[in-house]
Amino acid sequence: MKGISQDLMILVLGIFVLCLVFTAGCSQSTGTSPTPAAVSSTPSPSPTVSWTGVWNDTAWNMTMTLIQINGSVSGTYLEEENATSGNVSGTVSNGGYNLTGTWSEENASGSLELTMAKSQDHFTGGWTIDNQTGPWNGVRSPAPAIVSSTPAPAVSWTGVWNDVDWNMTMTLAQTNGSVSGTYLEEENATLGNVSGTVSNGGYTLTGTWSEGAKNGPFELTMAKSQDHFTGWCMSGNQSADMTKYPWGLSVRSST
Known part of the structure; x- marks a missing residue:
């Protein structure tokens, strides 16, 4: 029995040593995972939407001039055919792409809803008065060419x-x-x-x-x-x- 007990002790000690070696190897092989590169989630800024300008409605032969100050838009329009003039005013929403407001003429008034194209070179929408509705579209008039304002030198005979x-x-x-x-x-x-x-x-x-x-x-x-x-x-x-x-x-x- 004494010989068996010694052999058993030797076996137990051997297993214990193997466990220590295995545990040390696992500890050395375990490292910290690399931190992934940060990816910016900030989107590119959208271009500022502006309703300021001169707009031509070919369907109605109408010219409309608008001025935008912050979120408010106001202006005038003129129908060339019957020389009808009117006023518009409203506010923008949806990042500035939607214009909601009212139009008024001498004996009539109603509401309007216009939507700017992403290119900002035209808009589409409609007008209402009582139960009547109609299209209201416009194409932005090109900005006038910039002419140098530098005056020619004054001619002097003195x-x-x-x-x-x-x-x-x-x-x-x-x-x-x-x-x-x-x-x-x-x-x-x-x-x-x-x-x-x-x-x-x-x-x-x-x-x-x-x-x-x-x-x-x-x-x-x-x-x-x-x-x-x-x-x-x-x-x-x-x-x-x-x-x-x-x-x-x-x-x-x-x-």
């Missing part, structure tokens, strides 16, 4: 001009569309006067020159750069000479 061909200096002053001044030919000390008015956006100056008893017409054209001009003039005796003589290149003085 300044001192040097005529290199005639060795002449001319001083001009412009007030609105009128120009006047004096000139001096250095070679023969001839002093004269000029006066005229501008046209063609200010780039053309037409008038008369005078030297004592002599006078004649002239026409000058300003360059786009406004740093020089050219033109012509006629002699003081147009009854005998109608020739247009060149008015030499005149350059704006920098001083």
Whole structure:
């Protein structure tokens, strides 16, 4: 019995050791599962719905102009055929795509329900008055082309001009569309006067020159750069000479 008890003890100890080894192996093989990558559940924002604009209803030959401020919409419409004008007002719902409200004319009024297309280029819907109903559709009128509002530079003849061909200096002053001044030919000390008015956006100056008893017409054209001009003039005796003589290149003085 004593030998059997020793063998039994050895067997029990062996089983116990195997259990410890097995348990340690399981503990080492068990790890933390990796955390899955977070996926954003925030949807892309929808475009803002706006009823503001001009809408054309081809079925009724009608133009409607609407203005939206927050959730309220108001405006006017005009039926071209019978020159009937009216007013509309209402509020939006369903993310701004539905417009519910009322319409009114001089002797009539009713309700309206309109639904904007996802493209926001047209809407469909209907109107009611008493027990009558009818379609109300509209197509958005294209926005007008943007035209540059930068004004063209103002043309000014005011300044001192040097005529290199005639060795002449001319001083001009412009007030609105009128120009006047004096000139001096250095070679023969001839002093004269000029006066005229501008046209063609200010780039053309037409008038008369005078030297004592002599006078004649002239026409000058300003360059786009406004740093020089050219033109012509006629002699003081147009009854005998109608020739247009060149008015030499005149350059704006920098001083």
